[in-house]
Amino acid sequence: MRCEQARDILIENPAAAPVREHLGQCPACQSFAKDLDLLQGGFQALAVAPIPEPSIGFSTRVLRRLVESPVPNPADFFETIGRRVVCAASLVALIFLMALALPTSGPFRGPTAAEFTLARPEAGSISNPVFDDGQIASQDLNPLPAVQNGATSEP
Amino acid sequence: MTKQAGHDPQEVEWIRQAQQGSQEAFGFLVERFQRRIFGLVYRLIGRRDEVEDLAQETFVKAYRAIGSYTFASPFGNWLSRVAINHCYDFLRRERAKPERWEPLGLDGESTTPWVELAPSHEIGPEKQAVLRDLVGKLLARAPADDRVVLVLKEMEGQSVEEIAELLGVKTATVKVRLHRARKRMLEDFRRLQKGE
Numbered sequence: 418m419r420c421e422q423a424r425d426i427l428i429e430n431p432a433a434a435p436v437r438e439h440l441g442q443c444p445a446c447q448s449f450a451k452d453l454d455l456l457q458g459g460f461q462a463l464a465v466a467p468i469p470e471p472s473i474g475f476s477t478r479v480l481r482r483l484v485e486s487p488v489p490n491p492a493d494f495f496e497t498i499g500r501r502v503v504c505a506a507s508l509v510a511l512i513f514l515m516a517l518a519l520p521t522s523g524p525f526r527g528p529t530a531a532e533f534t535l536a537r538p539e540a541g542s543i544s545n546p547v548f549d550d551g552q553i554a555s556q557d558l559n560p561l562p563a564v565q566n567g568a569t570s571e572p
Numbered sequence: 573m574t575k576q577a578g579h580d581p582q583e584v585e586w587i588r589q590a591q592q593g594s595q596e597a598f599g600f601l602v603e604r605f606q607r608r609i610f611g612l613v614y615r616l617i618g619r620r621d622e623v624e625d626l627a628q629e630t631f632v633k634a635y636r637a638i639g640s641y642t643f644a645s646p647f648g649n650w651l652s653r654v655a656i657n658h659c660y661d662f663l664r665r666e667r668a669k670p671e672r673w674e675p676l677g678l679d680g681e682s683t684t685p686w687v688e689l690a691p692s693h694e695i696g697p698e699k700q701a702v703l704r705d706l707v708g709k710l711l712a713r714a715p716a717d718d719r720v721v722l723v724l725k726e727m728e729g730q731s732v733e734e735i736a737e738l739l740g741v742k743t744a745t746v747k748v749r750l751h752r753a754r755k756r757m758l759e760d761f762r763r764l765q766k767g768e
Contacts, residue, residue, distance in 0.1 A: 425751075428751055428754045428755055428758070429751065449758075449762075452758060452761055452762050452765070453754075453758055455703060455761070456707060456754075456757060456758055456761050457726075458700070458703055459703040459704055459706060459707025459708075460707060460722070460726035460727060461726075462700050462701070462703055462704035462707070463615075463704050463707055463708055463711070463726075463727055464726065464727040464728075464729070466704060468610070468611040468614050468615070469610070469614060469620055469623065470607065470610070471606045471607065471610045471624070471627065472624065475602070475606050475610075475624070475627070475628070476599050476602040476603050476606060477599075478628060479599070479602050479628050479631045479632065480595055480598070480599050480602070482628055482632050483595050483598070483632060483635055484595070486632065
């Protein structure tokens with residue numbers, strides 16, 4: 418049996434029979450077993466050592482603490498949460514209203530689409546402008562080749 | 573068989589009343605279990621100056637959580653679990669602080685040549701006290717996980733199964749933790765003997 422194995426067994430059960438033979442021929446493990454025994458003795462001494470008693474009036478002080486820090490009421494919790502939700506919703510509504518109230522032009526806004534259309538009425542009336550050479554502008558604007566029946570139309 | 577089987581009827585009555593908000597009834601429960609919780613907290617923390625506060629906080633926490641007690645286990649065990657969790661938190665907070673434990677050295681009575689000590693059952697009361705103080709100091713330096721299982725097993729005399737129930741873990745986990753804790757403690761003990 419190897420020392421490591423013997424020591425693992427000793428830690429589990431110092432009186433284990435399988436390690437006795439090893440202990441008889443291994444001074445290092447004998448020393449280990451002796452220390453383990455001393456440690457166990459220390460634990461036993463601690464276990465029987467007197468424990469301090471709660472001081473007089475301990476339970477009264479516990480009850481006073483209960484009064485001083487009462488249990489949080491679930492109703493209060495929901496009230497607090499509800500108040501926060503209302504505040505957050507009001508803030509969002511306020512931001513939305515402020516956005517609507519912004520001037521439609523000026524340094525914070527560019528010209529609206531309506532103004533742009535009014536300023537250039539011809540632009541709004543032409544959906545598919547045809548240039549002088551007869552090509553439809555929208556065809557030129559589409560860079561991708563048209564796909565028909567799964568085949569790419571090559572020139 | 574009811575869930576409360578095996579419980580003292582008076583205790584059940586106090587628990588029921590405390591669950592309905594009676595602080596007076598909870599006060600009776602505090603009276604009944606204060607010594608047990610005080611002892612457990614003292615052993616887990618090892619410091620007299622902190623015990624009173626931690627034990628009080630344990631009972632305050634227990635009162636707030638008493639609605640969740642279902643009589644599935646003895647009330648004392650449930651309270652102990654609250655105390656252990658509270659002490660765990662405390663020990664972790666303490667660990668997070670800069671090193672506060674006094675360095676262990678072979679000073680004063682601790683200069684006892686440990687290698688010359690006889691087996692623990694043969695040593696006299698004086699050396700037994702030295703041994704107790706030394707193991708107490710080693711325990712105070714141990715990680716929280718190690719300390720909790722060692723205190724419950726070696727000092728509170730709980731079985732592996734009882735510790736598993738108290739900590740809410742499997743018995744195999746408790747066995748592993750115990751083995752690891754004893755091994756570390758012994759290494760520390762031997763290191764101290766060699767004066768390292």
